[in-house]
Each structure stands twice: as structure tokens, then as C-alpha cells.
Amino acid sequence: MPTMNAAEHLLGESALARHGARTALVCGDEVLGYRELAEQVARAAGALRSLGVRPGERVLLLLRDTPGFAAAWLGTVRAGTVAIGLNSKLTEADYRHMMTDSEARLLIADDALLPVLGSLGAELAREQRLVAGAAWRDALRRAPPLAGFHDAQPQDPAFWLYSSGTTGRPKGIVHSHRDVLPVGQAQREVFGLGAGDRIFATSKLFFAYSLENGLLGPLALGATAILHPDWADLEQIESVVARQRPSAVFSVPTFYRRLLALSPERLAPFRGVRRYVSAGERLPESVYAGWRAATGCEILSLYGMSETFCVIMATPPGAAGGQRSGRPLAGVELRLLTSDGREAGAGESGELWLRHPALSSGYANRPEATRAQFRDGWFCTRDLFMRDAHGNYSHQGRSDELLKIAGQWVQPGELEEAVNGLEAVAEAACVAAPDADGFERLALFVAARGADADVALAAAAQACERKLPRHKRPKWILPIEALPRTATGKVQRFKLRELLERERGAKD
Numbered sequence: 287m288p289t290m291n292a293a294e295h296l297l298g299e300s301a302l303a304r305h306g307a308r309t310a311l312v313c314g315d316e317v318l319g320y321r322e323l324a325e326q327v328a329r330a331a332g333a334l335r336s337l338g339v340r341p342g343e344r345v346l347l348l349l350r351d352t353p354g355f356a357a358a359w360l361g362t363v364r365a366g367t368v369a370i371g372l373n374s375k376l377t378e379a380d381y382r383h384m385m386t387d388s389e390a391r392l393l394i395a396d397d398a399l400l401p402v403l404g405s406l407g408a409e410l411a412r413e414q415r416l417v418a419g420a421a422w423r424d425a426l427r428r429a430p431p432l433a434g435f436h437d438a439q440p441q442d443p444a445f446w447l448y449s450s451g452t453t454g455r456p457k458g459i460v461h462s463h464r465d466v467l468p469v470g471q472a473q474r475e476v477f478g479l480g481a482g483d484r485i486f487a488t489s490k491l492f493f494a495y496s497l498e499n500g501l502l503g504p505l506a507l508g509a510t511a512i513l514h515p516d517w518a519d520l521e522q523i524e525s526v527v528a529r530q531r532p533s534a535v536f537s538v539p540t541f542y543r544r545l546l547a548l549s550p551e552r553l554a555p556f557r558g559v560r561r562y563v564s565a566g567e568r569l570p571e572s573v574y575a576g577w578r579a580a581t582g583c584e585i586l587s588l589y590g591m592s593e594t595f596c597v598i599m600a601t602p603p604g605a606a607g608g609q610r611s612g613r614p615l616a617g618v619e620l621r622l623l624t625s626d627g628r629e630a631g632a633g634e635s636g637e638l639w640l641r642h643p644a645l646s647s648g649y650a651n652r653p654e655a656t657r658a659q660f661r662d663g664w665f666c667t668r669d670l671f672m673r674d675a676h677g678n679y680s681h682q683g684r685s686d687e688l689l690k691i692a693g694q695w696v697q698p699g700e701l702e703e704a705v706n707g708l709e710a711v712a713e714a715a716c717v718a719a720p721d722a723d724g725f726e727r728l729a730l731f732v733a734a735r736g737a738d739a740d741v742a743l744a745a746a747a748q749a750c751e752r753k754l755p756r757h758k759r760p761k762w763i764l765p766i767e768a769l770p771r772t773a774t775g776k777v778q779r780f781k782l783r784e785l786l787e788r789e790r791g792a793k794d
Contacts, residue, residue, distance in 0.1 A: 288440075289437040289438060289439060289440075290438060290439070290440045290463050290464060291363065291364060291366070291435035291436055291437070291438050291463055292363050292438075292444045292445075292463040292464075292465075292466040293327060293331075293360045293361075293363040293364035293435060294364070294435040295463075295466055295467065295506075296360070296466065296469075296502065296505045296506060297320070297323065297324040297327055297360065297505070298435065301320075301505075302320055302321060302324060304481075304508060305320045305481065305508035306319070306320050306321045307319070307320075308320055308481065308482065308508055308510070309510045310322070310323040310504075310505060310510065310511065311323060311353045311356060311510070311511050311513060312484070312510055312511070312512050312513065312530060313351075313352050313353055313512075313513040313514070313515065314515075316352075316353060318353050320505075320508075323353070323356065323357065323360075325431065326353065326357035326361075327356075327357050327360040327361045327364055328361070328364065328431035328432050328433075329357070329361070329426050329429065329431045329432075330357045330358050330360070330361025330362070330364075330426060331361040331362070331364040331365035331431070331432035332361075332365075332429040332430050332431045332432040333361070333422070333425040333426045333428075333429040334361065334362060334365045334367060334392075335365055335429070335432055336425060336428065336429035337392060337417065337425055338391075339365065339367050339391050339392055340367070340391075341365065341366030341367060341436055341438075342366065342367065342368070342442075342443070343367050343368065343390075343391040344367070344368045344370055344388040344389060344390040344391060344446070345362045345367050345368065345369060345370065345390060345391060345392050345393075345394060346370045346372055346384065346385065346388065346390045346392070346393040346394070347359060347362070347369060347370065347371050347372060347393075347394050347395075347492075348372045348374060348393060348394070348395040348396065348399050348402075348403070349371075349394065349395065349396050349399070350374075350396050350398065350399070350515040350516060351490060351491045351513050351514060351515050351516070352513060352515050353513065354396075355371070355491055355513075356491075356501060356511075356513070358394060358422075359371060359445075359491075359501075361432075362445075363444050363445060363463070364432060364435050364436065365432055365436055366436030366437075366438055366442075367391075368443045368444065368445060368446060369444070369445040369446075370384070370388060370390065370445065370446045370447075370448065370458075371445075371447075371491055371492030371497070372384065372448070372492055373448070373490070373492050373755075374399050374402055374490070374492075374517075375402070375517070375755050375756055375757070376402070376456070376755050377753065377754070377755060378402070378403060378404035378405070378406055380455070380456055380755075381402070381403055381404075381406055382406055383455055383456060384448055384456050384458070385406070385410070387456070387458055387650065387651055388446065388458060388650065390415070391415065392415055392416070392417055393410055393415060393416050393417070394417050394418070394422055395407075395416065395417075395418045395419075396418070396419065397418055397419035397420075400418055400419075438463050439463070440462060440463055440464035441462045441463075441464065441647070442462055442463055443460050443461070443462055443647075444461060444462055444463040444465070444466070445461050446458045446459060446460055446461065446650065447459045447461065447492075447494050447497075447592040447595065448492075449592045457649050457650075457652060457655070458649060458650035458651065458652075459592045459593055459646045459649060459650075460646055460647050460648060460649070460650050461595055461644070461646055461647075462647060464643075464644075465595055465596070465643075465644040465645075465646075466502060466506075466644075467643060467644070468596045468615075468617070468642075468643045468644050469498050469502040469503045469505075469506045469596055469644075470498070470502070470503035470504070470505075470506035470507045471596065471597065471615055471616075471617075472499075472503075472588055472596075472597035472600045472615055473485070473499065473503050473504075473507060473509075473534070474507060475615065475616065476586075476588075476600040476601075476602050476615070477534060477561050477563065477586065477600070477603075478560075478561070478603070479507060479509060479533065479534055479561065480507050480508070480509065481507055481508030481509060482508070482509065482510075483504075483507070483509040483510070483533040483534060484509065484510045484512055484530060484531065484532045484533050484534075485499070485500065485503070485504045485509050485510065485511055485512065485532060485533065485534050485536070486500070486511075486512040486514075486526060486527070486530065486532040486534070486535050486536070487499050487500025487501075487535075487536040487537070488514070488518050488523055488535070488536070488537040488538070488541055489536070489537070489538060489566070489693070490517065491513075493693075494590060494591065494592045494595050495536070495565050495566065495590060495693070496536070497595070498590070498595060498596055498597070499536045499563070499588075499597075500513075500536060501513075509533075512526065512530045512532055514526055520544050520545065520547075520548070523537075523541065523545070524545075524548065524552060524555070527555050527556055527559065528555040531555070531558060532559055533559065533560050533561065534559065534560060534561035534562070534563065535556075535559050535561070535562050535563070536563045536565070537562070537563070537564060538564060538565065538566040538567065538692065538693045539564055539566065539567055539568070539569045539570065539573055539725065540567075540692055540693075540725060542562075542564060542569075542573050542577055542585060543570070543573045543723055543725070545577075546573065546576045546577060546580060550580070553580055553581060556580075556581050556583075557581045557582055557583070559581075559583060560583075561583075561586065561603075562577070562581075562583050562584070562585045562586065563585070563586050563587070563588055563600075564585045564586070564587050564588075565587065565588045565589065565590065565693070566690070566692070566693025566694075567690050567691070567692065567693055567725070567726065568681060568724075568726075569585060569587060570723060570724030570725065571724070572723065572724060573585075573723070573724075584603070584604075586600065586601045586602070586603065587600065587601045587611060587612055588600040588601070588612060589612055589679075589681065591667065592646075593645065593646045593659075593665055593667075594640070594642040594644050594645055594646070594665070595644045595646070596642070596643075596644040597615060598612075598614065598615065598618055598620075598640060598642060599612035599613055599614045599615065599618070599620075599679055600612045600613070600615065601613070601678075605678070611678050611679055611680040611681070612678065612679055613677055613678060613679070614640075614679075617642075617643050618640060618641070618642050618643075619640060619641040619642075620638060620639070620640050620679070621638070621639040621640070621664070622634075622635075622636030622637065622638060622639075622671055622672075622673060623636050623637050623639060624636050624637075625637075630672075630673070632673055632674060632675045633672060633673075633674065633675075634672065635670050635671070635672045635682050636670065636671065636672075637666065637667070637668065637669070637670055637685050638666075638667040638669045638670070638671045638679075639664045639665065639666050639667070640664065640665055640667060641663055641664055641665070642665070645660075645663075645665055646660075646665075647660075648660050668685045669681060669682075669685070670682040670685055689718045689726060689728070690726065691718070691726060691727065691728060691757055691758070692757045694757050694758075696728065696757070696758050698715075698716035698717065698718075698728075699716075700754065700758060701714070701716040701728065701730050701750065701754065701758065701759075701760060702714050702715060702716055702730075704749050704750055704753040704754055705730070705732065705745070705746040705749045705750065708742075708745045708746065708749060709735065709745070710734060710735055710736070710738070710741045710742040710745040710746075711732055711733070711734065711735055711742050711745060711746060712733040712734060712735040712742075713732075713733045713768075713769055714730055714731060714732045714733065714746065714769075715730075715731050715769050715777045715779065715782060716728055716729065716730050716731075716760065717729055717731075717779045717782045717783050717786070719783050719786050719787065721761065727760075727761040727762070728758075728759070728760040728761055728762075729760055729761065729762040729763075729764060729782070729786050730746060730750070730760040730762070730763045730764070731764050731765075731766045731769065731782050731785075732746045732763060732764070732765060732766065733765075733766050733767060733768055733769060734765065739765040742765070743763050743764075743765060746763050747763055750763075762786065764785075764786065764789070766782075766785070769782075770782065
């Protein structure tokens with residue numbers, strides 16, 4: 287069977303023959319051409335080999351979004367090892383789980399991000415499994431570049447993406463070298479982007495959305511990826527767009543909503559962008575209409591997930607709207623199945639099953655979860671969609687209890703577990719409800735153990751702050767005398783939503 291290395295597909299000699307003279311990456315004042323990037327990737331691969339990392343072993347990357355991340359990620363893949371980018375806003379318990387779950391040989395980290403590891407950092411350093419800051423730079427400087435690309439089989443693991451599963455613990459999603467072949471397809475075929483375009487994604491590169499559309503997709507096209515090192519705030523996004531003048535911006539609905547608060551003068555640079563794309567959660571109609579009025583540009587939508595890594599469906603120009611809808615890309619097969627297992631008709635909601643060229647081989651160390659969702663080459667997304675008579679799909683929500691908040695899955699039980707057991711809290715339940723702008727947000731209802739509700743609410747707020755990453759913390763923490771339950775003891779969450787709507791309506 288012919289060998290294939292994902293890094294070679296993007297930066298091998300045939301790719302460099304087409305794009306070698308172009309700019310690959312821009313990050314602030316740093317500009318890197320395709321050949322320069324290829325050289326740094328070879329050096330990163332050589333550094334890993336010098337550190338004793340063998341093909342097939344996992345390497346965790348806790349790095350800021352700089353050319354250094356791109357070189358380390360691609361260098362890991364070039365060496366035949368498995369790259370795993372880490373979210374820098376998780377808890378120490380999450381990092382411990384991922385280190386154990388992946389059996390990672392090394393964790394490479396930026397000095398600025400070491401504090402998030404807590405005591406785990408010192409433990410890994412003692413075990414010589416942590417390479418941070420100066421040590422990584424020294425390895426890059428001393429090691430000879432790795433000649434050639436590791437001869438991997440197309441189905442060999444190249445990278446993992448970590449996501450939260452139904453238990454709330456990060457779940458490793460395994461992707462192979464061949465899964466990079468479709469990268470950039472939606473950018474090229476739907477959004478009309480190509481060589482020489484400048485592409486900026488506001489999300490971080492450890493997300494599948496940004497890894498494809500903010501780095502690997504642009505490289506496959508011969509475009510320029512505009513990187514921003516840290517979690518971006520409003521002013522930083524404004525500055526990047528004004529300075530770098532991207533052709534396309536890939537972001538999330540919450541960012542578009544926040545940008546709409548800028549004055550017309552500050553929004554002026556955004557009118558020069560040719561394509562805007564949104565993903566991660568449903569785009570409220572008010573945000574779509576407001577953006578079009580403010581900039582003259584429509585926001586196109588795409589739908590994808592970590593299990594496919596690459597885009598599944600996207601809205602072509604002129605067909606966008608506030609609902610997250612789209613059409614499947616070439617090579618993607620979709621089925622909508624109703625709760626009784628039959629094919630859903632036009633205008634009928636059904637659970638989405640798909641076949642995709644970049645579909646994961648399954649969840650690492652989770653055979654039961656893999657069997658539950660990966661069947662005979664098909665994957666059950668557990669997302670509900672509706673298809674209209676023209677073949678456009680609209681997202682209708684989830685078929686399970688998981689909630690998508692700010693583009694990331696959250697299990698309500700995680701919030702409840704964070705506060706249940708507190709001395710001041712008798713019981714708690716979490717539900718999702720739209721905020722004033724139509725975005726789904728979390729509400730945590732807390733019943734006090736005793737008469738002092740304020741003490742229970744304060745204790746719950748402190749526990750959420752201490753135990754949960756920011757995107758999993760509730761927007762509202764509300765008192766309740768007792769949770770509404772059915773005769774069998776199940777919490778009636780719909781009553782909690784109704785209560786929240788009444789309370790918010792009374793305040794309005």
C-alpha cells in the first residue's frame with residue numbers, strides 16, 4: 287500500500303513547487319513563507335527525534351497560536367508521531383486525564399501557559415516528560431532537521447482532537463494521515479477562496495474548526511493563515527482585521543454579536559472582508575441581519591465536528607440566513623433518521639448520520655462509545671436536522687442532553703456535580719435558555735440546605751469558578767425552594783426553563 291504523510295501532503299516538494307514563493311503565515315510582525323515554514327517543520331521533527339520520541343507515540347502541545355505551534359504540530363506529524371493540541375483553559379484534572387488517556391510521551395508547552403497545569407507540570411518535569419520554553423527552543427536549535435517524511439500508512443494515526451463526551455471528561459478523537467486530504471474543500475468550493483487569499487480564524491487552533499479553516503486549509507490552498515497568539519478580545523480582533531486585511535474571517539456567533547457593538551467608524555475595516563463564516567452554534571437572525579446592515583456582508587454558515595475534523599456542509603454565497611443551514615460538500619453522504627428509524631422526509635426533523643472522507647476511526651480507549659456512534663462506515667452525530675425541498679439542511683438541536691454553549695459541548699450534569707455536595711446546597715439542576723440576544727446560555731438552579739439562599743448561591747458561584755472552565759460556568763445562578771420532579775423522581779427541566787423565562791420577563 288502506498289505510504290502517505292499528512293505533513294508532506296501540505297508541505298512536500300510538490301506543494302512547495304506550487305506555493306513555495308508565497309507567504310504561509312503572518313503573526314503580528316512575523317511573516318513566514320512556505321519554504322521557511324517547511325524548514326521549521328523539519329527542524330521540529332528532528333527535535334522530537336532527538337528527544338527520543340518514536341513514531342506512533344503521542345505528543346501533547348500546550349502552545350499559543352504562533353508559527354511555533356504550526357511548526358510543532360506539523361513537525362510532530364512529519365516525524366510519524368501523533369499531535370494533540372490542548373485547550374489552554376481547562377482544569378488540572380482535565381490535563382491529568384488527557385496525559386493518562388493518551389499515554390503521551392511528551393508535553394511541549396509555552397512558559398506562559400505552564401500555570402494551567404498546576405502541580406502536574408512539576409510532576410511531568412521530574413519524569414522528563416515536559417519540554418517547556420527554553421528547553422524546546424534549545425532542542426530546535428541543536429537537533430538536525432529530519433530528512434524526509436516518516437513513511438506512514440494512510441490509516442495510521444496522525445493527530446487526535448480532544449472533546450468533551452457525555453461524561454464531561456475530554457474524549458480523544460483519533461484522526462489518520464489521510465484525513466487531511468479534504469482540508470480546505472469548503473473554502474475552495476463553497477467560499478471561493480484560493481492561493482494568495484489571507485484567512486483569519488478567531489478561534490484557537492486546538493479546535494477542529496480553526497485547525498482546518500485557520501491553518502491547514504489555507505496551507506492546502508496556497509493561502510496565507512493569519513495567526514493571533516492568544517485568546518482574542520474585541521479590540522484585538524478589530525486590530526488584526528484593520529492591520530492584516532484578511533480576505534475571509536472565520537468566527538463564531540458570539541464574536542459577531544460583540545463586534546456589532548462597535549461604532550460605524552470602528553467597523554469600517556470589516557467592510558473590506560470578502561467572506562464571513564460562522565460556526566459553533568446557531569447564528570441568531572438578529573446577528574445575521576445586523577451584520578449585513580453594518581458591513582454590507584452576509585455571514586455564511588458551516589457545520590462540522592471533531593469526529594470529521596473537516597467541514598460537512600456549508601451555505602454558499604447568496605443562500606445564507608440566520609438559521610445554521612447548509613448543503614453537504616462533494617463526497618459527503620448524509621441520512622436523516624426519525625426516532626423510529628425511517629428516513630425523514632422534506633420538512634421533517636431527523637437525527638443526522640453521515641459518511642465523510644475525513645471521518646475519525648473512533649474514540650481512543652472508548653470502545654463502547656465508538657460502537658454506539660460509528661457503525662458500518664456511518665457516524666451518528668446526535669444532531670437533529672431538517673432538510674427542505676431544495677436540499678438545504680437546518681440545525682434543530684441535539685437528540686441527547688448535551689448543550690452547545692459558545693461553540694463547545696457542555697453536559698448539564700457537570701455543573702450540577704460541581705455544586706452538589708456543598709454544605710450549603712441541598713440540590714441543583716442545570717438547564718439551557720436563550721439570553722436576550724438569542725444565544726443559548728446556562729442557568730443553574732440551587733436549592734439551599736437550610737433557610738439561607740444567599741449563602742447557597744454564593745457557595746455555588748465559588749464552586750463553579752473553582753472547578754469549571756469558563757465556557758462551562760452558568761450565566762445565571764438562581765434560588766429555588768425545591769426542584770420540580772416527576773412522580774418517579776426525575777427533574778422536570780422544562781418547568782425550570784419556564785420559571786427562568788418568567789423571572790427574566792418580570793425583570794424586563
